[in-house]
Amino acid sequence: MKDLVRQKLSIHVEIMDLLNKQIQKEAHSSSAYLAMASWCDHNALTNSAKFFYDQSLEEREHMLKIFKFINDNGGTAYSPEVQGIEHDYNSLQEIFEVALDQEITITKSIHNIVYKCRKVQDLNTENFLLWFVTEQAEEEQTMRRALELFDLMGTEGLALKFIDERIPQIRE
Amino acid sequence: MKLLFTSKYFSSYQYDKGRCFYVDFYRKTVKLSFCQLLAFRQQVKKINPENHFNGENKSGIEILMLCNREHIFILDTLEILDLQELVNGTFGMLELNSLLSAPA
Numbered sequence: 001m002k003d004l005v006r007q008k009l010s011i012h013v014e015i016m017d018l019l020n021k022q023i024q025k026e027a028h029s030s031s032a033y034l035a036m037a038s039w040c041d042h043n044a045l046t047n048s049a050k051f052f053y054d055q056s057l058e059e060r061e062h063m064l065k066i067f068k069f070i071n072d073n074g075g076t077a078y079s080p081e082v083q084g085i086e087h088d089y090n091s092l093q094e095i096f097e098v099a100l101d102q103e104i105t106i107t108k109s110i111h112n113i114v115y116k117c118r119k120v121q122d123l124n125t126e127n128f129l130l131w132f133v134t135e136q137a138e139e140e141q142t143m144r145r146a147l148e149l150f151d152l153m154g155t156e157g158l159a160l161k162f163i164d165e166r167i168p169q170i171r172e
Numbered sequence: 173m174k175l176l177f178t179s180k181y182f183s184s185y186q187y188d189k190g191r192c193f194y195v196d197f198y199r200k201t202v203k204l205s206f207c208q209l210l211a212f213r214q215q216v217k218k219i220n221p222e223n224h225f226n227g228e229n230k231s232g233i234e235i236l237m238l239c240n241r242e243h244i245f246i247l248d249t250l251e252i253l254d255l256q257e258l259v260n261g262t263f264g265m266l267e268l269n270s271l272l273s274a275p276a
Binding site (some may be wrong): 003 | 186188191199214244274
């Protein structure tokens with residue numbers, strides 16, 4: 001019997017399922033950052049708002065990268081539904097803590113797919129995901145740098161304004 | 173045509189010459205390209221049979237539309253459970269075939 005699946009699909013079917021789940025996570029992450037940007041905008045934290053708008057766009061680009069990878073390799077990518085986005089936060093510090101947790105969750109998820117790729121010998125997807133492994137380490141580091149600013153300057157009064165002014169530099 | 177898997181109500185086949193698949197729904201046989209087979213799998217996997225028992229799906233039926241809405245199927249709880257078995261079995265056999273066909 002011909003291996004029609006392999007002829008049509010360059011990635012493992014179970015890996016395709018995991019990548020589709022990852023698309024959902026990236027989309028959720030993108031929407032969550034948009035909610036954070038909105039909160040910052042409403043609280044006159046202009047630089048932080050811009051930072052989260054950019055983060056939202058970046059997560060969407062990650063999502064599209066995976067989306068196209070699935071389709072380019074003969075699979076079917078599914079457009080994600082996004083639900084349960086939190087819009088209420090107590091402080092900018094809380095927002096960055098949530099953002100860091102979110103990045104850690106995404107990192108773990110990417111790592112799990114890489115482990116699965118190794119198990120089923122899907123070298124194509126493993127190679128594709130290595131870019132995400134590096135990217136996630138950088139994303140986590142960016143959020144940690146933001147949280148270090150709160151350790152350094154505190155969270156009260158003018159400190160918040162100074163932190164907001166420093167936010168554009170945390171990516172550097 | 174090679175039989176891939178048979179469940180209580182349904183069967184799946186691979187047709188090498190036509191490079192396609194067939195699913196026998198006991199009164200109707202549907203031809204599926206690989207892409208359509210993936211879409212069929214996704215639709216069946218998305219169904220949560222628990223909803224048939226916890227009151228969320230009061231009718232106890234599911235409507236499946238296959239091949240870009242060319243075919244419509246109305247299935248009850250037992251048929252859905254059986255269809256999920258068919259999908260798992262079919263893809264299990266296809267994976268086994270990939271392993272056996274792979275060069276040593």
